[in-house]
Amino acid sequence: MTTEHDTNAASATDGATSGALTEDRRLLDEYNDVHMHVFGTPLRVLDHGQGVHVWDVDGNEYLDFLAGIAVNSIGYAHPKWIEAVAAQAAQAAHVSNYFATRPQIRLAEKLIELAGAPKGSHVYFGNSGAEGNEAALKMAKLYGARLRDELGTDKPYRIIALTHGFHGRTMGALSATWKPAIRVPFEPLVPNIEFVDANDIDAMKAAFDAADKGPVAAVIMELVQGEAGVLPLDADYVRGVRALCDERRALLIIDEVQTGMGRTGSWFAFQREDLGGVTPNIVTFAKGVAGGFPMGGMISFGEELSSLFSPGTHGSTFAGNPLGAAAALATIGVIEDEGLVQCAEARGEQLRTDLRATDNPLFEQVRGRGLLNAIVLKRPCAHAAVDWALEHGLIVNACAPNVLRLAPPLVVSEQEVNEAVVILSQLPDDLPDD
């Protein structure tokens, strides 16, 4: 299965042979000369954006249904975001964690409020989703060590992750990331992280029950497995895992890096009504939180858990940087003022309903939550479909050989959803397989 960062090679070659994108091609050659080849050749060189639209360096316009991989939640160049970032840049872009700033404090308060986390909950800021998960896993390790002492066992505590889960590329987050092709080359990684089949509560029970092994310190999971092809976990399963964690004193870490900040039709996916009030012990966030400014982090629920981190336990130079915090506060403000959480729910519903109604013979299934959606194709031709859509003015991405991911900015309008559906409805069914 391919993920967000290794899907691009085909189209640059197409661009090179079409002769249509001269400035684009010249810059891509320069890119390839100097960039580490971890992302493949980019599809286009983009120049600027506005709302849901973006333009490449040759002036071609695209409707962006990827949004920088679910990052540009309020679209490109929102005036309130620009104003807030410019004002903070003029004031103080960075101060280090020897000092605090107003935006950082306000943002932590706001995130705790939005997550509905109890009094005594605390926020750790990092700069990416992987860093949020690193912090969560480090807290789980401290918790596991304490649990072992309390249970009086000398067996190592364990952390359970799910098959098809994706948590990032740093060593800790990668240890909990399932896809063998990206994980195995870096083994040995963090020990005692086990993978259990997603959506199989009996497998989860069996993992907890493994008598010869030590206690489970934490389960880490996404509620919609984004990189695996936008696979929502069953509500019963999620509730069952929560109950098991409660019963066995394990933490539940919910990775909301992709699903959080309104994308799935609630501020966090764990707040969706169909889950009936499941709460995490730790929630991680990133991507959409700062509208394009690199930021991520985690919230630990309650004082007791939060107190496992003390001065020196963890940190990062840029953590809680005021420029990022100002960008995040502006982004959250726009999401609130413009009702974008509700918009994600309504436009997502429209997108799925209209895509299903197209009867495109290439479509196997349309699935998702809010504005995190996927079209499952009947054949593994998703990369050709991405190229075709791009040529027709629409940006989508292939998160598996047969899955197209659609994650437009939350500001997407009814008309823009219609336009995307018209393009996608015309995807030819004779596209070449990957």
Ligand SMILES: Cc1ncc(COP(=O)(O)O)c(C=O)c1O
């Ligand atoms: C669910 C999830 N967790 C973690 C990450 C890693 O985030 P980042 O790429 O910002 O490190 C991603 C990235 O796609 C993700 O989707």
